[in-house]
Amino acid sequence: MNLSEAKLELKQLLSRVSPPELPKLLHWIRNSDELDDLQLDNRTVMLQSIADDLRARLPLDAMLASETAAHHKMQQCTRPTVHVDSFLYDDEQVDALCEEGTMSRTYCLSCGSSRTAPLDFISHSFSVSELQFLFHNVLPDLSGRMLVDVGSRLGAVLYGGYVYSSASQLIGVELSEEFVQLQNDVLLRFRLNDRVQVLHADICTQDVLLQNADVLIMNNVFEFFMEPSEQLRAWRFIMQNFRKRGALLVTVPSLQESLNALQQEALQPGWVEELPVDYDVYLGRDTDTDSLRQIHLYRVI
Numbered sequence: 001m002n003l004s005e006a007k008l009e010l011k012q013l014l015s016r017v018s019p020p021e022l023p024k025l026l027h028w029i030r031n032s033d034e035l036d037d038l039q040l041d042n043r044t045v046m047l048q049s050i051a052d053d054l055r056a057r058l059p060l061d062a063m064l065a066s067e068t069a070a071h072h073k074m075q076q077c078t079r080p081t082v083h084v085d086s087f088l089y090d091d092e093q094v095d096a097l098c099e100e101g102t103m104s105r106t107y108c109l110s111c112g113s114s115r116t117a118p119l120d121f122i123s124h125s126f127s128v129s130e131l132q133f134l135f136h137n138v139l140p141d142l143s144g145r146m147l148v149d150v151g152s153r154l155g156a157v158l159y160g161g162y163v164y165s166s167a168s169q170l171i172g173v174e175l176s177e178e179f180v181q182l183q184n185d186v187l188l189r190f191r192l193n194d195r196v197q198v199l200h201a202d203i204c205t206q207d208v209l210l211q212n213a214d215v216l217i218m219n220n221v222f223e224f225f226m227e228p229s230e231q232l233r234a235w236r237f238i239m240q241n242f243r244k245r246g247a248l249l250v251t252v253p254s255l256q257e258s259l260n261a262l263q264q265e266a267l268q269p270g271w272v273e274e275l276p277v278d279y280d281v282y283l284g285r286d287t288d289t290d291s292l293r294q295i296h297l298y299r300v301i
């Protein structure tokens with residue numbers, strides 16, 4: 001049954017419900033977890049198993065001691081900011097950790113008092129619902145195409161691409177050797193290496209890979225991990241080499257925002273055009289719609 005058929009059938013069903021019961025039924029549709037559970041298929045369960053496995057091997061903040069630049073940048077944020085990896089922890093898990101006192105959503109304004117303010121949370125990975133949105137609603141059918149994730153970190157995009165897309169090759173490029181090792185362990189354990197591969201490299205050494213890529217994913221890759229001058233060098237390298245006509249680029253945040261932050265607005269024109277994305281999609285009650293709106297799609301022209 002397609003969407004318009006389903007809508008018609010639902011309207012017909014609602015028209016048969018007795019009027020006093022109708023508001024209760026609509027309330028149940030809007031608020032019950034039972035319908036969200038229908039969206040949980042085997043592919044999502046597999047991603048959750050990978051996340052369970054990774055959670056057990058990483059500290060609570062899922063950051064490495066060696067990520068000194070990222071730790072330093074987080075300390076420089078104007079408001080107190082903590083890293084909570086969205087691939088590893090969904091809202092329910094964060095709530096549970098806050099209840100048991102392992103994690104906090106707030107910080108104390110004057111020590112010992114109950115005056116608190118909300119902490120800013122950032123994530124260095126896509127969440128499972130963002131991955132679902134990316135592969136089902138943002139990107140087209142990827143059969144026969146090669147996708148490259150710049151800065152693959154825990155590998156969330158690669159695992160998401162494996163279960164939610166038909167991409168023939170999913171290649172992660174990651175600077176941190178420890179994260180490359182971790183991703184390779186997951187690929188072996190969950191038998192994903194028939195389509196997924198991870199390279200331990202700086203993207204700025206991967207000209208041939210960029211020239212052959214059909215889809216390039218850049219989820220907040222550089223901001224927390226490189227100085228502005230290095231970020232600029234990396235953007236230039238990508239623009240020079242990712243040039244296959246019609247190839248797709250996904251960025252978070254938008255290209256304009258990333259380049260404005262580097263005062264390089266002039267760098268972008270003529271390389272890619274932005275494509276529309278329909279953000280009006282229901283992926284469960286806890287989905288952060290603001291974070292979906294940060295996902296932008298471009299086509300190389």
Ligand SMILES: C[S@@+](CC[C@H](N)C(=O)[O-])C[C@H]1O[C@@H](n2cnc3c(N)ncnc32)[C@H](O)[C@@H]1O
Pocket residue numbers: 123124125126149150151152153154155156157173174175176179201202203204219220221222225226234
């Ligand atoms: C925000 S994470 C992206 C995570 C992942 N792509 C996702 O969406 O779930 C950025 C990652 O990029 C890596 N990175 C930063 N600069 C890089 C570079 N020049 N080459 C390769 N990896 C880089 C960092 O080590 C970090 O793990």
